Amino acid sequence: MSNRVTNILVPLVSVILGLLVGAIIMLVSGYNPLIGYTALWNGIFGDLYTIGETLRQITPYLLAGLAVAFAFRSGLFNIGVEGQLIVGWFAAAYVGVAVELPKIIHLPLAILAAAVAGALWGFVPGLLKAKFRVHEVIVTIMMNYIALHVTNALIKTVSDGGDRTERIFTSASLRSEFFQNLTEFSRLHYGILLALIMVGVMWLILEKTTLGYELKAVGFNQNASEYAGMNVNKNIILAMVISGAFAGLAGSMEALGTFEYVSSKGGFTGIGFDGIAVALLGMNTPLGVIFGATLFGSLKYGALNMPNEAGIPLEIVEIVIAVIIFFVASGYIIRLLLLRAANKKKEAK
Amino acid sequence: MTFLEALYFIVPSAIFYAAPLILVAIGGVFSARSGVVNIGLEGLMVIGAFTGILFNLFFADTFGSATPWLALVAAMVAALLLSLLHAVASISFRADQVVSGVAINLLAIALSLYLVKKIFGKGQTDFITERFARYNVPVLSDIPFIGDLFFKSIYNTSFFAIAVAIVAWFIIYKTPFGLRLRAVGEHPMAADTMGINVTKMRYIAVMISGALAGIGGAIYAQTISNDFGHATINGQGFMALAAMIFGKWHPLGAMGAALFFGLAQSLSIAGSSIPYIQEIPNVFLLILPYVLTILALAGFIGKANAPKANGKPYIKGER
Incomplete structure (x- = not known):
């Protein structure tokens, strides 16, 4: 079996195993998995409105997945996408409410603010990694909590002690009448186009630029890259900054598209952590991220229908997602099993 | 509130908040010392909190009144079982340990909320009736100043946590088992050559971390929240991870860091009624543990060196 085939088979097998474990859990706890998964299916594809909302949910997952994948390709584990997303969300919403400008300036400005905020939040762990060899996983986890508390405090200041900002001016909104008419007034917005463009941007950076080549080289082998004359430290920082910018953009999708405001949070959105799942499932490639985001975004939105239609707690889908991550991470053993199965077939012949 | 009154209020409450952190951080020390990163501490705490509350x-x-202690045992077993999943993935299946930890975190909160909804038909459990009791330590609490600070209306669990930290220090630094544990985390190949079973040591270490994190979660749930819902454990596991690093992967250091973070937590909750402290915006107290950890890692507060083989799966025969 070729490497390429196993690379695609591992995520597929993981998804199937994840759904299987979900079914078993439903069965054991006294629910009918068929009814459960039918409700999930209807929650994703039920009618035009749900399809619109599903696509809306996929949008931030695309960008969060890109953020994680981009860092992974440079040999970095950005577990701080969540925090970068939160500061991006706040920055975009702040620009959205603070000033009123013509749309052609306001919307790009708000989006840019989100990207810059996310990039800044990625810059810190990047710098610490480059200068002090501090492991980025720990720093980004800490940065997540700092982001959560700092944005909550800022929201309080901006809203005079309240726990959410005003609605953003329409000049900063990604709202799309065209999409709304198409999908029975779901909240699907133009952000999905931006997210898809960014998938292209990531591909372009990684495959068609010197920067991308260097980033990948650093990801493969830092010493070899250094020896070949690349500036490893610069590349580490750049990788975290770009990754953070993608994550910040994911936040702007929520700020300018879905919610059009930012409210203080008691905990994390979870989108950033699910971004890890998206990237892993997509094998850290731009195209793979589209598949990963589609799968997890759909599961996440479809789950909302499960309590109503089947009376099953929606957490079952979170369990499925966790199990999928677990299996993808344990790819080594799945590869081994696939290989053994393939060898057996050969012997039988 | 006078300064002294404030002190009498803040110090016991800091110890109270620190107890679960100490246990979970010590769990993290065991795992990290053997070379397995355990980001899943948060999830293991969640399972511990959930099981503890459910048992209670x-x-x-x-x-009766023995319930909270028995609940700790139940929580320990549940979290130990979940930590086995992390062990299997990261030791035997050579999974990325951070990813496996993330999966544990997602799985723990999803599974416990799923069961809460299934059993109680709502998003959180009922409140428990049998709680850990506060009490005054006889004799010691009569000592002026110190008695008021450390021995009045204190929880047994706080003493338990501190005792565990000391025992952990003894095990890791004074026993053959501890030496092997550290060897496996620093240089697994050398340890293997000397006849130490790397896989076994790592499994044991991860299971200890699961057990302690479970107990920590159950203590948190049975002293601070008294029920279980989606926000019961909200970052305490990661704060314990921070305490472990800030304490430089040393059990007593981790305990000190946990006590300090407990102080920051209790100040952020009670600070608004204390002179001087109320001038500090709450957000600074909230982010203090995390900022300090980053500074410690960057080498601004002493150098923090992780065990060398931390995070790397050991593959026999590989150079």
């Missing part, structure tokens, strides 16, 4: 609710009538 179901068996309070049977066991």
Whole structure:
């Protein structure tokens, strides 16, 4: 079996195993998995409105997945996408409410603010990694909590002690009448186009630029890259900054598209952590991220229908997602099993 | 509130908040010392909190005032079982340990909320009736100043946590087992050559971390929240991870860091009624543990060196 085939088979097998474990859990706890998964299916594809909302949910997952994948390709584990997303969300919403400008300036400005905020939040762990060899996983986890508390405090200041900002001016909104008419007034917005463009941007950076080549080289082998004359430290920082910018953009999708405001949070959105799942499932490639985001975004939105239609707690889908991550991470053993199965077939012949 | 009154309020409450952190951080020390990163501490705490509360609710009538302690045992077992999943993935299946930890975190909160909704038909459990009791330590609490600070209306669990930290220090630094544990985390190949079973040591270490994190979660749930819902454990596991690093992967250091973070937590909750402290915006106290950890890692507060083989799966025969 070729490497390429196993690379695609591992995520597929993981998804199937994840759904299987979900079914078993439903069965054991006294629910009918068929009814459960039918409700999930209807929650994703039920009618035009749900399809619109599903696509809306996929949008931030695309960008969060890109953020994680981009860092992974440079040999970095950005577990701080969540925090970068939160500061991006706040920055975009702040620009959205603070000033009123013509749309052609306001919307790009708000989006840019989100990207810059996310990039800044990625810059810190990047710098610490480059200068002090501090492991980025720990720093980004800490940065997540700092982001959560700092944005909550800022929201309080901006809203005079309240726990959410005003609605953003329409000049900063990604709202799309065209999409709304198409999908029975779901909240699907133009952000999905931006997210898809960014998938292209990531591909372009990684495959068609010197920067991308260097980033990948650093990801493969830092010493070899250094020896070949690349500036490893610069590349580490750049990788975290770009990754953070993608994550910040994911936040702007929520700020300018879905919610059009930012409210203080008691905990994390979870989108950033699910971004890890998206990237892993997509094998850290731009195209793979589209598949990963589609799968997890759909599961996440479809789950909302499960309590109503089947009376099953929606957490079952979170369990499925966790199990999928677990299996993808344990790819080594799945590869081994696939290989053994393939060898057996050969012997039988 | 005078300064002294404030002190009498803040110090016991800091110890109270620190107890679960100490246990979970010590768990993290065991795992990291053996070379396995355990980001899943948060999830293991969640399972511990959930199991503890569930056991307490179901068996309070049977066991009476012993219930909270028995609930700790139940929580320990549950978290230990979940940590096995992390062990299998990261030791035997050579999974990325951070990813496996993330999966544990997602799985723990999803599974416990799923069960809460299934059993109680709502998003959180009922409140428990049998709680850990506060009490005054006889004799010691009569000592002026110190008695008021450390021995009045204190929880047994706080002493338990500190005792565990000391025992952990003894095990890791004074026993053959501890030496092997550290060897496996620093240089697994050398340890293997000397006849130490790397896989076994790592499994044991991860299971210890699971057990302690479970107990920590159950203590948190049975002293601070008294029920279980989606926000019961909200970052305490990661704060314990921070304490472990800030304490430089040393059990007593981790305990000190946990006590300090407990102080920051209790100040952020009670600070608004204390002179001087109320001038500090709350957000600074909230982010203090995390900022300090980053600074410690960057080498601004002493150098923090992780065990060398931390995070790397050991593959026999590989150079």
